[in-house]
Amino acid sequence: APVTPTLLYLDDITVSFDGFRALNSLSLAIDHAEMRAIIGPNGAGKTTMMDVITGKTRPDQGTALFEGSHDLTVLDEAAIAELGIGRKFQTPTVFEMHSVEDNLLLAIKDKRGPFLTLFSRRTTLERERIEVLLERIRLTAHRYRKAGELSHGQKQWLEIGMLLAQEPKLLLIDEPAAGMTDQETADTAELLRDIAKTKAVVVVEHDMTFVRDLNVKVTCLHDGSVLAEGSLDAVSANERVVEVYLGR
């Protein structure tokens, strides 16, 4: 039987800024429909790793493959997005003046441009896709509200919905729970677990309560490489991890 290659495969990735190694022989593998939490103190290299995966930063050395054959170290950002890698930054960037529905529609029809998208009739297929997305991000009851009127947490979910509209295979999400209430944080964990049933998700997160809610394998980065990997309990009991976080 044919072997399905690992969805995302990073090996021996090194990135230097003026001789300083932001990533130092980093290796990481993410499977299809796997969710992984990336933790690590400030400066560990988490952002730089995301930048390498999305083509924003070119590594000096190492392998970065998507679906076993696409070389992420030579493709540009647009080509990598086209492969099905979507990234969500910490600050939500929704169209505040437009309804929740229209934000999703804009994301579905990204390539047609906003003008034609908003002022054309919706197809049946588009209406169906919007329904599914609204359910998934728990905003069905808020579909006609302007995005600008949503709570911080709801805006984050809308942006996740806008990413999903582009049907990525891998979602990279930076601190989704930052600034959320306890209830929103718990709901976000459930939402991401739901998404991860069919898509791979990599979440960079500082909030360990949230990481526990995610209930997934954890990778702890430090000084640009992997310090520990495993369950949250195993990683948080790791002596080197404790030393790094306590700064001893």
Ligand code: ADP
């Ligand atoms: P994290 O996201 O885990 O906090 P980063 O990937 O942002 O870590 O940064 C890793 C290290 O690389 C830090 O010490 C940071 O100062 C350095 N760094 C990141 N980007 C640049 C850059 N463009 N130029 C110089 N140094 C950088």
